[in-house]
Amino acid sequence: xxxxxxxxxxxxxxxxxxxxxxxxxxxxxxxxxxxxxxxxxxxxxxxxxxxxxxxxxxxxxxxxxxxxxxxxxxxxxxxxxxxxxx
Numbered sequence: 001x002x003x004x005x006x007x008x009x010x011x012x013x014x015x016x017x018x019x020x021x022x023x024x025x026x027x028x029x030x031x032x033x034x035x036x037x038x039x040x041x042x043x044x045x046x047x048x049x050x051x052x053x054x055x056x057x058x059x060x061x062x063x064x065x066x067x068x069x070x071x072x073x074x075x076x077x078x079x080x081x082x083x084x085x086x
Contacts, residue, residue, distance in 0.1 A: 026060035029074030035061040040068045043080035 039052030062074040
């Protein structure tokens, strides 16, 4: 029992040292990286390659293959096609 507790504490320490706390709070379809909200893919620009020259800010941004939609959520890019039909 003591060994299990020691392993748990060790893993907790390693996670806090190497994983930024903000990275843990990213939602579905997001990843922690250096970017800018103006550089993210949205349904309006989902088919274009966004080239960003704005200085980046570390945070949760839509992952590759996802687009930012209403209410600040990231959904797969194909969702935008269905959203326009609905």
